[in-house]
Amino acid sequence: MKKLINNPSDIVNQMIDGLIASSPTLLARVADSQIVIRKNLAINKVAIISGGGSGHEPAHAGFVGQGMLTAAVCGQVFTSPTPDQIFNAIKAADSGQGVFLVIKNYSGDIMNFEMAKDMAEMEGIKVDSCIVDDDIAVENSTYTQGKRGVAGTILVHKILGAASEQGASLAEIKQLSAKIIPNIKTIGVAFSGATVPEVGKPGFVLAEDEIEYGVGIHGEPGYRREKLQSSKFLAQELISKLKAAFPFQKNEQYAVLINGLGATPLMEQYVFANDVLRQLETENLNVVFTKVGNYMTAIDMAGVSLTLMKIVDNDWLEKLNYSVTTLAW
Template sequence: MKKIINQPEEILNQMLEGLTYAYDGLIERVEGTDVIVRKDRQEGKVGLVSGGGSGHEPSHAGFVGKGMLSAAVCGEVFTSPTPDQVFEGIKAADTGAGVLLIIKNYSGDVMNFEMAKEMAEMEDITVETIIVDDDIAVEDSTYTAGRRGVAGTVLVHKILGAYADQGKTLQEVKEMADKLVPNIKTIGVALTGATVPAVGKPGFVLEDDEIEFGVGIHGEPGYRKEKLQPSKELALELVEKLKAEFKWAKGESYGILVNGLGSTPLMEELVFMNDVKELVEKEGLVIEFKKVGDLMTSLDMVGLSLTMIKLEEEWKAQLEYPVTTVAW
């Protein structure tokens, strides 16, 4: 294992210290916690809190700031943050208008965020939740009952963050979240596994000429292994899976996010985006939002995911809403 680290058990603390030092004009760490909070919190606006295990950088702390998250709660690598830590995130995000928790659908995250919600309500903080389950690869997997939450979560941060910044009430933001999440779907492909520093070896091994469709962001099993294929073939596989889920029609409006999983060169992500472009044009879709980059990674995994969102007109405006964060 080759990693630029010190002691594996110190990675989370040292990463958060480095993050807040590098971007001290935007964010800060809540003392004694693993919570990253925006510096310019505005009174009377809904707070948005997300988080989960570390290893998915820049998610989630990279999206803390004006127009997106109020706070991010960072667990150990691929490990859910504790209820106490999430509670600290809720308290840091609350400015009097309540807090919405954006939770990826993993059993530990759901349980711990829900427990923190109960703790906050005992302190008279109003809290709502939304569970993101955008990964269409498999129905149940390691750590998950139902579909996993993956890169589509970042689009949820973006759209709901815009609504909160515009002064919507907690109930209005919650209603929009419930409407939004079913219209975001993701599927990925991996070329290699990810190496958790404390373990020292990849979570799974693929042969040099092998790929796996549908692998999760913690290395959970996908739905099929194949020999390595050109980007055009990978794009066709993923687009066809999304088409079957959305059952789209010619002329409908969509957005596209091509997300790198950690060690995929941007050059390759852009080649893949070009292949997706050709396919969606043949389908007659109207693409009104596009983004490429590493937003929800899996440590050093080589691979990418394709997220599509069926757009309503107001969601397009929220995706283009200006933000001030480390990573958007």
């Protein structure tokens, strides 16, 4: 294992230290915690909080800032933050208008965020939440019942963050989340496994000429292994799964998020983006928003995921384009 680290057991704390030290005007750390928070909190606006296990950088702390997340709670690598950590983030972020939690659909995350929500409500803080389950690869897998929450979570952060910045109430943000999440779907393909620093070896191993469709962001099993295929073939495979899940209708508007899983160069991501966008043209869809890059990674996993969001309301597109001040958007 070759890693640019000091002590594997201290990697999350040192990562947060480096994040804060390199962004002192934008971010702060809640004392004695693994919580990253906006340096200048919005007044009289709903706070948006997300988080989960570390190892998915830039998610979630890279999306903390004006117009997106108020705070992010960083658990240990691939491990949910504790209820106490999440509760402390809620208290630190609340400005009196309530707190909205964006939770990825993993058993540990749901349990701990819901416990923190109950703790906060006992102290009189208004809290609501949504659960993101955008991964269509498999219905049930390791860590979860139902579909997993993956890169589409970032689009939820973006839209709800814009809504908060524009003055939406807690109830309005809840209603918006319920509308957008069913219209966000993701599927990925892996070329190699992820190496958790404290474990020291990949969670799974693929042969040099082998890929796996539908692998989760913690290395959970996908739906098929086969020999390595071209970018164009992979685009067709993933789009075919997304087409069946929506399904597509001529002239519908879509947002596209192409997400690197950690070790896939941007050069290759843009090759894949070209193939995806050309394929979507043949489906007679209108792509009105595109992002390419590393947004929800799996440490050093090689691979990509493809997220499509059906734009049912033009206000969603306006919110995707809303100006933000964060490290990673």
